Amino acid sequence: RSALRRLCAVPAVALASGFPLIARAADYTLKYGNNLPVTHPLNIRAQEAAERILKESNGRVNIKIFPNNQLGGDTDMLAQVRSGGIDFFTPSALVIATLVPVAAINAVGFAFKDYNQVWSAMDGALGAHVRAAIAQRRLYAFEKMWDNGFRQTTSSKAPVKSAADMDGLKIRVPVSSLPISMFKGLGAAPASLQFSEVYSSLQTKVVDAQENPLPIIQVAKLYEVQKYCSLTNHIWDGYWFIANGRMWEGLPQDLKTVVARGINEAGLAQREDIKKLNASVQSDLEGRGLLFNQPSADSFREQLRSAGFYKEWQGRFGNEAWTLLEQAVGKLA
Ligand code: X2X
Helix, strand or coil, X not given: XXXXXXXXXXXXXXXXXXXXXXXXXXXXXXXXXXXXXXXXXXXXXXXXXXXXXXXXXXXXXXEEEECCCCCCCHHHHHHHHHHCCCCEECCEHHHHCCCCHHHHHHHCCCCXXXXXXXXXXXXCHHHHHHHHHHHHCCEEECCCCEEEEECEEEECCCCCCCHHHHCCCEEEECCCHHHHHHHHHCCCEEEECXXXXXXXXXXXXXXXXXXXXXXXXHHCCHHHCCCEXXXXXXXXXXXXXXXXXXXXXXXXXXXXXXXXXXXXXXXHHHHHHHHHHHHHHXXXXXXXXXXXXXCCCHHHHHHHHHCCHHHHHHHHHCHHHHHHHHHHHCXXX
């Protein structure tokens, strides 16, 4: 044992004496898990952020990325970031809402009209309200949310042209109560599944439909197992970049500054990537065989109103959060 320890001590001694050939091990080796393929802009920008942070911290902070559900599905990663098994995670607002219910507020059906409304709300008072609620669970949410996008509906059966076409539709939704309630309100038969299960559940016809932003449909190759894409724009969804609270509190202030700057600025660049992608992704997916249609939002909104969806969720989120949402998007119900 002590011989082993002496052996291990050699590099440290060499380092202390300025031995130039041995790289300094990082003070903080931090694990970041996410649910998306490496080709998604979230992973491309996160990789850049990790490289920048390594450099600007002079090698002291080394963030290792585990993409594509390598560490388990969203439910597992949420548990791991709470326990400290991993240090960072990017849950969608829908996913972190299983722990912090008010986080689903940006996903209220047909609330946001466009990205101007989205970013002014999420970078402003509504986002601050959600971040404070996340902090209550001893998780630190970085200031800038990353973009997932406006969610669209795909199916192997038929296009969704109006709310009536949702009737009985077997559609996968994330593990989260808001989309379950919303799709039930629309008359569909939603099933909660983690993203790690989506491709195979569509392939084996456990479900016929799913809903996700176009960039995800592209990078996860969902066009291989779906035929129709209806541009329903029913939910705007984003990713909160969160850190384990104990890890974050223990990080020295100078490193907090480097890490937060790296992550927040990468998030802003990632928003731009999605914006650019949005201009070309539909024609790419058409080329891969998806058939598109663009239904009007009216019948969906009407159906949700008459099902009492908005009233119910106003009650569940509470008046403070609901007022912040309506200040950003106008009256909803
Ligand atoms: O699970 C999904 O559908 C995804 C990838 O959009 C989320 O992370 C919520």
